[in-house]
Amino acid sequence: MTTPRRGRGGPLVAHLPFAIVLLLVAVAGVRIWQYHWRQGAVIIGAALLIAAVQRAVLSDEQAGLLAIRGRPVDVLSYAGLGVLVLFIAFTITGGPFG
Template structure:
């Protein structure tokens, strides 16, 4: 299998961060449409996706998701994602949908 040319490889490095950013953008749209619980749950899910991508990819492939060491990044993304999901799903006072 041929390796991608350098320009394409540089673009692929940003793909994991772009996926997470797209999920956060969708969450922002849901929050803007007054479905704040769905939006908050999507943000929590985006952080969990970031944790999985950071754990699965090498430091070079993770791109902008790699901030600290792999263990610290994964624990931070998981912790914040689970905390946001917990808050979004347990606050009473409105429908989830």
């Protein structure tokens, strides 16, 4: 019995979009740990928007772990949360941006 292959790049390429988002969230975590929480929040919001764009552009197989539900629900969820996090980060007074 043979196992089906997921594209030419194998399983690692399918997880690359999620790895990009996860790397950005890790960078945001470092900024938050360094007491620059607003910059960290902006990076997290940007990571969610990047996830939305990747989910909109890539196929279900290429999106890998970013594909949770249907494409429209995923794109709206990622984009909505990203905009909400950015709105909160930019409107709260004080911190390094204020």
